[in-house]
Amino acid sequence: MLKKFTFQTTKKYEIVDVTSIVQEIVKESEIKEGICVVYVPHATAAVIINENYDPNISDDLLDSLKENIPEGKWRHDRVDGNAAAHIKSSIVGPSETLIIKDGKLLLGTWQNLMVADFDGPKNRNVIVKIISD
Amino acid sequence: MLKKFTFQTTKKYEIVDVTSIVQEIVKESEIKEGICVVYVPHATAAVIINENYDPNISDDLLDSLKENIPEGKWRHDRVDGNAAAHIKSSIVGPSETLIIKDGKLLLGTWQNLMVADFDGPKNRNVIVKIISD
Amino acid sequence: MLKKFTFQTTKKYEIVDVTSIVQEIVKESEIKEGICVVYVPHATAAVIINENYDPNISDDLLDSLKENIPEGKWRHDRVDGNAAAHIKSSIVGPSETLIIKDGKLLLGTWQNLMVADFDGPKNRNVIVKIISD
Numbered sequence: 001m002l003k004k005f006t007f008q009t010t011k012k013y014e015i016v017d018v019t020s021i022v023q024e025i026v027k028e029s030e031i032k033e034g035i036c037v038v039y040v041p042h043a044t045a046a047v048i049i050n051e052n053y054d055p056n057i058s059d060d061l062l063d064s065l066k067e068n069i070p071e072g073k074w075r076h077d078r079v080d081g082n083a084a085a086h087i088k089s090s091i092v093g094p095s096e097t098l099i100i101k102d103g104k105l106l107l108g109t110w111q112n113l114m115v116a117d118f119d120g121p122k123n124r125n126v127i128v129k130i131i132s133d
Numbered sequence: 134m135l136k137k138f139t140f141q142t143t144k145k146y147e148i149v150d151v152t153s154i155v156q157e158i159v160k161e162s163e164i165k166e167g168i169c170v171v172y173v174p175h176a177t178a179a180v181i182i183n184e185n186y187d188p189n190i191s192d193d194l195l196d197s198l199k200e201n202i203p204e205g206k207w208r209h210d211r212v213d214g215n216a217a218a219h220i221k222s223s224i225v226g227p228s229e230t231l232i233i234k235d236g237k238l239l240l241g242t243w244q245n246l247m248v249a250d251f252d253g254p255k256n257r258n259v260i261v262k263i264i265s266d
Numbered sequence: 267m268l269k270k271f272t273f274q275t276t277k278k279y280e281i282v283d284v285t286s287i288v289q290e291i292v293k294e295s296e297i298k299e300g301i302c303v304v305y306v307p308h309a310t311a312a313v314i315i316n317e318n319y320d321p322n323i324s325d326d327l328l329d330s331l332k333e334n335i336p337e338g339k340w341r342h343d344r345v346d347g348n349a350a351a352h353i354k355s356s357i358v359g360p361s362e363t364l365i366i367k368d369g370k371l372l373l374g375t376w377q378n379l380m381v382a383d384f385d386g387p388k389n390r391n392v393i394v395k396i397i398s399d
Contacts, residue, residue: 001399002299002367033135035170035264037301037363041374043317050223051176056208057219064220068201068334075322086323087330090316090358092223094377097170097230097363099262101135106260108174111227127372129365131264131301131397133134166268168303168397183356184309189341190352197353201334225356230303230363232395234268239393241307244360264397266267 001029001130009120013066015048015058018126019113022098023105025128032103034132039095041127044085044119046092052112062116065092085118092116100130134162134263142253146199148181148191151259152246155231156238158261165236167265172228174260177218177252179225185245195249198225218251225249233263267295267396275386279332281314281324284392285379288364289371291394298369300398305361307393310351310385312358318378328382331358351384358382366396 003025007016022038038047051057065088074083096113099106107113117124136158140149155171171180184190198221207216229246232239240246250257269291273282284304292302304313317323331354340349362379365372373379383390 002365035262037365039363039365039372041372041377043315043323043374043376048223049176049227050219054209054212056212057176057216057223060207060209060216061220061223063207064202065224069330074326074329076320076326079320079322083323083326086316087327090314090323090327091331093226093359093362094315095363096226097172097228099135099170099172099260106172106174108176108258110176111174125374127365129301131399133264168395181356182309182360183352187342187345189345190309190349190356193340193342193349194353194356196340197335198357226359229359230305230361232268232303232305232393239305239307241309241391243309244307266397 003128004125006123006125008123009117012120013062014117014120015114017052017112017114022113022128026100026105029130031100031130031132034100034130036098036100037095037129039127040115041125044082044089045124046089046094046116047096048114048116049096049111051110082119088118136261137258139256139258141256142250145253146195147250147253149248150185150245151248155246155261159233159238162263164233164263164265167233167263169231169233170228170262172260173248174258177215177222178257179222179227179249180229181247181249182229182244184243215252221251269394270391272389272391274389275383278386279328280383280386282381283318283378284381288379288394292366292371295396297396297398300366300396302364302366303361303395305393306381307391310348310355311390312355312360312382313362314380314382315362315377317376348385354384
């Protein structure tokens with residue numbers, strides 16, 4: 001089962017919680033046991049699983065990535081100005097694989113599913129692929 | 134096939150080798166060909182695949198992460214004091230997907246499967262999900 | 267369906283584009299819908315998805331990793347001299363999971379599939395595992 005959804009980011013750096021959208025897709029699939037690959041088809045975005053009860057964590061993550069991967073000093077910046085976003089996306093990665101149990105994403109108490117945009121504002125697509133047991 | 138196991142870490146930073154536990158789960162599943170998702174439902178831990186023949190590598194990894202993501206200077210530290218652990222977990226990631234061949238995890242000669250705790254000591258759960266061909 | 271292919275890197279740091287090889291393996295499998303795990307059984311290499319239209323991005327990524335994870339100062343360097351490569355491999359990760367749609371890898375316009383060698387020149391193996399819906 002394959003589904004796509006799209007959203008619009010509004011800032012250069014933004015982490016968007018997509019947990020409830022993906023949970024709804026899993027529910028609609030009626031697949032009870034399996035895995036769920038959440039994939040962004042972009043080279044300047046990434047998929048993250050972490051806490052979002054305190055949204056400061058997302059800002060801390062963005063700041064830490066910015067500290068370690070500063071902007072404006074890379075070869076690709078002469079072409080497109082967004083090299084740091086490509087480096088962050090390469091390291092954090094464009095997908096996460098989740099487990100489906102009893103028709104729901106098996107997430108820890110403090111885990112949310114999020115998409116990070118390192119080069120917004122942009123339209124971002126998320127592909128959700130479900131494989132049943 | 135879904136299995137869970139739990140272990141206790143004893144230090145703040147600890148990398149635990151779980152290769153033989155997961156190999157045993159794969160063997161008991163009697164699934165010969167497929168994939169195996171190893172997932173920690175935690176926001177301050179991660180799953181790693183690397184060499185453990187020289188256990189210094191795990192300490193080097195922990196030191197390198199500590200160098201790049203220092204403690205005590207983040208927004209979330211005012212709430213919970215463990216922001217660096219959340220950032221490390223977000224970047225390293227809560228899961229790895231392995232391949233099962235001839236009823237065993239297909240690992241390279243120098244690859245072991247490990248769980249990193251960045252905010253121990255804690256009880257940590259590991260979920261193992263096997264999908265057959 | 268499981269396939270392996272091998273290539274030789276020629277430099278210490280090298281990022282090799284394997285998109286067309288893996289696309290060909292997907293095509294030959296005749297599997298139309300599913301997922302594809304691309305896995306390197308090595309502890310000093312990694313799998314990356316990012317832009318390769320401008321190959322400078324790969325050099326920028328290698329430089330950024332080198333800046334954050336300098337060589338020659340780790341415990342494991344007393345054993346084998348390649349600790350930085352192990353740390354990079356642990357963080358970037360040995361695999362990516364892709365989606366197969368209509369018999370092809372579903373990649374974004376700016377996404378290529380690449381293998382990074384952090385400790386070449388070496389013979390490197392890539393395992394491709396396809397699971398159909």
